[in-house]
Amino acid sequence: MTNSTVKTGAAKRPLYQKILVIACLVSVVGGSLTGIMTYINVGFRESFFIDWLSSFAIAVLVMAPAGLLFMTMISKSLEKLLPNAHNMLRQVLTGIGMAFVMESILAVSTTANLTGFTNADVFISTWQQAFLAALPFGLCIGLTMSLVLKPKLEKFMAS
Template identity: 45%
Template sequence: MHSQTVTTLPMLNPKKTPLAYKILVVMAMMILMGGSLIGLMTYINIGFSETFFNDWLTSFLLAAVTVMPAGFILMAVLTQIVEKWLPDTSEKKRNIIVGLFMAFTMESAMALSTSINNMGFNSYSALFSHWLDALLAALPLGLTLMVITSLTIKPKIERFLKS
């Protein structure tokens, strides 16, 4: 009688994605999307001058520590709400809904932080005017970026961040 040796392979445990990689991906998205939108808003607020890059950078940093973290939290919460309220709707349609809402919300908040950084609070009517101009100028770009992101990148990013 032959004795068979059964070799068992240890279970392959997929490695978790290092936190540093997750942070880098989120930072890259913030810089690409937020940086381009805030650049456009800064240009609308003050035009191109010798101080443009400094004005853009300070506006970007202000949004990066206030608006963008709030946006990531809002997107996660909104995604859960839309999934709960529209369970029979396809993921693609739910992502479009989230993307449209996020584009308008984030554009409004970034336009406000950029206008505050560039104009200050000296005149509320001037601040409102600059906010509205920046919002209306950047909204088409923001909507485009958000819809593309929601349909293509968001599902992959969510899986990546959960890994």
């Protein structure tokens, strides 16, 4: 690369690199959370990996677009609601909000996949157990994403 290319940022990252980074991120986050939720819903049984894989596949189809949408909505809402707040506070609140929203979506999709909707009481109870079991990990992921990875990811995607 020449000095002018480096200074102007004319060299863009190939699209496949951006897709790979997002795919890895979605796989780690979605795979971990649906794994926890699958274990809470059905335990470790002979069909655990098939159960987890089907829940993970559904989650990927739902989580990636929903995650981008909700991250943007939460960030923009917090900017309007707390315009004078320190950026770090908004990032922490975004991370916590993302954890609750994404955990809820993943718990619904995983529970629906594994237990179905035939009995509302069972569904709600199972959803709640899965949500609460995965919440500590989800909060760690949400805070890490909003405080550390999101700024780096935005720079990477812009390059």
